[in-house]
Amino acid sequence: MTQPRTYRAVGLTLRKSPAGEADVISSLYTREHGKLDVLARGARRLTSKLMGHFEPLTLVRLSLARGRTLDTVAEAEVVNAFPDVKADYASVARGLHIAELIDGFSASSSANPQVLDLALQTLRVIGSQPGVGDGGGASDLPLRYFDLQILQLSGFMPELYQCVECGAELEPERHRYAAGAGGTLCPDCIPEDVAVRPLSLPALKVMRLLHRTESVEQLPRLSMPPAVHAEVNALATDTVQYWLDRQLRSQSFIDATNIDATKFA
Ligand SMILES: [Zn+2]
Structure with a gap:
């Protein structure tokens, strides 16, 4: 059976690192899949909708597309940014x-x-x-x-x-x-x-x-x-x-x- 091309996950961002010109690789601990590294394309652009979603200690709900090496963020929504x-x-x-x-x-x-x-x-x-x-x-x-x-x-x-x-x-x-x-x-x-x-x-x-x-x-x-x-x-x-x-x-x-x-x- 082939895996579906996209899947969902809710996870806490543990750390992030820059990749390419404007991308971010985020390491999260997700409820569904444990530790997961994902690629958020363009997340370092000031105009990006994903800006701030992958700061460490942010709980996010993600829709992910399977990639050859890293899975890519299709959609992301902040559930809790722990402002306190x-x-x-x-x-x-x-x-x-x-x-x-x-x-x-x-x-x-x-x-x-x-x-x-x-x-x-x-x-x-x-x-x-x-x-x-x-x-x-x-x-x-x-x-x-x-x-x-x-x-x-x-x-x-x-x-x-x-x-x-x-x-x-x-x-x-x-x-x-x-x-x-x-x-x-x-x-x-x-x-x-x-x-x-x-x-x-x-x-x-x-x-x-x-x-x-x-x-x-x-x-x-x-x-x-x-x-x-x-x-x-x-x-x-x-x-x-x-x-x-x-x-x-x-x-x-x-x-x-x-x-x-x-x-x-
Ligand atoms: Zn003893």
């Missing part, structure tokens, strides 16, 4: 973190609608948070929630309840953590070939809470000491970077907005 997220640099940086992780953890043409739903819900929560970059309290928890859930959806969720080596239940304040070993360890099982870090009980409890909370909208507002928040940030970021096998580009952007927020506070 794009209203300040700190939120944009966090939105780009989401896009970078989806890009990194998703294989082409393998669709998981849960990934898109998780991204859209987290973007909505980030957009609704006042002063996400002010460095205060629980502002990065939605992002950490996203980290753990995308690890879960990709099959890389770290163990948080037992020692990954011997299976022993963890005893309070006697645990370690190694992303490269697959999660928590007891003090008797410290592998030599992976980076092991201490893990405080409060940080472990926050990680468990993030893992078992049903949706990002249901995250409780936690007041936790800045040191615990920093530890959870570092644990999640380390784990994500370990599995992606590279540093996150969006992290330096987030760090910069945190410094700026402190400076102007």
Whole structure:
């Protein structure tokens, strides 16, 4: 059976790059087809109807024509441009973190609608948070929630309840953590070939809470000491970077907005 020449998709733009004189290649995560690279002809012309449709963090409804190498955008309609997220640099940086992780953890043409739903819900929560970059309290928890859930959806969720080596239940304040070993360890099982870090009980409890909370909208507002928040940030970021096998580009952007927020506070 031959495939139809055109098809439809709804997807979130993860990134875009210029192509040719005025074209754009956009990488999206779509509900129907997973990660998809599409060609938007003339989208960089100021007069183009597609202008702005492929900015990162824009949810678009597309009609696509199959092409020899890339499928081409026939029609596009913005469903949600997330203006609240794009209203300040700190939120944009966090939105780009989401896009970078989806890009990194998703294989082409393998669709998981849960990934898109998780991204859209987290973007909505980030957009609704006042002063996400002010460095205060629980502002990065939605992002950490996203980290753990995308690890879960990709099959890389770290163990948080037992020692990954011997299976022993963890005893309070006697645990370690190694992303490269697959999660928590007891003090008797410290592998030599992976980076092991201490893990405080409060940080472990926050990680468990993030893992078992049903949706990002249901995250409780936690007041936790800045040191615990920093530890959870570092644990999640380390784990994500370990599995992606590279540093996150969006992290330096987030760090910069945190410094700026402190400076102007
Ligand atoms: Zn052990």
